[in-house]
Amino acid sequence: MIRAGVIGAGAMGKNHIRIYSEMPDVELVGISDIDQDLVQGLAKQYGTEAFTDYRQLLAKGLDAVSIVVPTRMHRQVAIDAIEAGANVLVEKPIADSVENAEAIIDAAKEQKRFVMVGHIERFNPAVIRLKEIIDSGLLGKIVSISTTRVGPYNPRIRDVGVILDIGVHDIDVISYLYNRRANQVYAVAGADIHSQEDHATIHMRFDNEFSGLVEVNWLTPHKVRKLTAVGVKGVAYLDYVDQTVELHDSGWVRKAKIEQKEPLKNELEHFVRCIRDCKQPYPAGEDGMHALHVGLAAIRSYKDRQLIQI
Structure with missing residues (x-):
């Protein structure tokens, strides 16, 4: 069973939450968003736990995290997730600068975790x-x-x-x-x-x-x-x-x-399958960095x- 979480519960994040909740081989451990009413409502709807501080969600010990926050936040949230032991799927673009994209990729290599970029x-x-x-x-x-x-x-x-x-x-x-x-x-x-x-x-x-x-x-x-x-x-x-x-x-x-x-369902199934099989999911961080x-x-x-x- 893959333990998954979603950080960011906006329009796209809601779809990540929905699809993870439907996967038979995934436990949706929790979701995080700074909008307390929004995240609590979604947590109730999908039978999971709500967090307004994503670091509290990461402390739950996750295998997979979808990062669906504004682009300027990708570097910090992705690196925090990687250092907490999670493999990450970062929505496109991977970051707001090539330097920040490189920092995410380097952190994943150092922690021996996978980075996938959400080029749906x-x-x-x-x-x-x-x-x-x-x-x-x-x-x-x-x-x-x-x-x-x-x-x-x-x-x-x-x-x-x-x-x-x-x-x-x-x-x-x-x-x-x-x-x-x-x-x-x-x-x-x-x-x-x-x-x-x-x-x-x-x-x-x-x-x-x-x-x-x-x-x-x-x-x-x-x-x-x-x-x-x-x-x-x-x-x-x-x-x-x-x-x-x-x-x-x-x-x-x-x-x-x-x-x-649904392309996003294909994407998340690929992400989860690769984590389970210990294989690099694609598009990888380097692919996302090229597009950026x-x-x-x-x-x-x-x-x-x-x-x-x-």
Whole structure:
């Protein structure tokens, strides 16, 4: 039985709490949030213990902790959890700076604990299926991957701009599908309704000949989450929301067979299974740090109006 806890009971944290409570091989030991009424209500609903000080929860001796707090708090909370003996799943982005991400990763290595980063789209059944299709060679060599992730602004997001909030999803997915790290970034962005950038177009280069293009904004009145992968033998169109993949080649248009499932459930099941089997869960801390590094490079690029080498 894996002893789990959740730190942060906001919109995403509530989903972590719900899914852990449904897992037959997990004991949800407790949850923590600074909002006493909120955390007590959720603890009662899910039959667990409430804490307003997360350190009291960590003292219960946990195997797994989901850290779902504002990005600026990730370093301190993650390191406290690791030093208390827990393996941690840190929601994306892993931290607010590369230095803080490195500190989390170093702490985990020192304490021999696992760090996983919550890049949830890797566990979207459509992304899993597309990865299998690409790796099979069905589309031939992939030369370009582009994404669109746009929609209305969520006022709860205050500590980061659109690049680090939602752009890192597609930065990570494109790197994952290529199985490569980006080595150049150029971005154009601006701020119209938010204190930081609320729209951005990010162009990434991988190994000099592979292209990644990410379009994000908080301005579009309707939600769109899509990806296009162009290969020399065909093109794949993916819809993150509908969890579909459609393939086009010179002779056919066809849809991939996909069993739909909640991505977060896939993600937490992977996290728990890896802890139980003593295997590094993925995306690991280094994967999260790469997505963060690229996101920060994109911010620097649009501010300085220059191409950034990574």
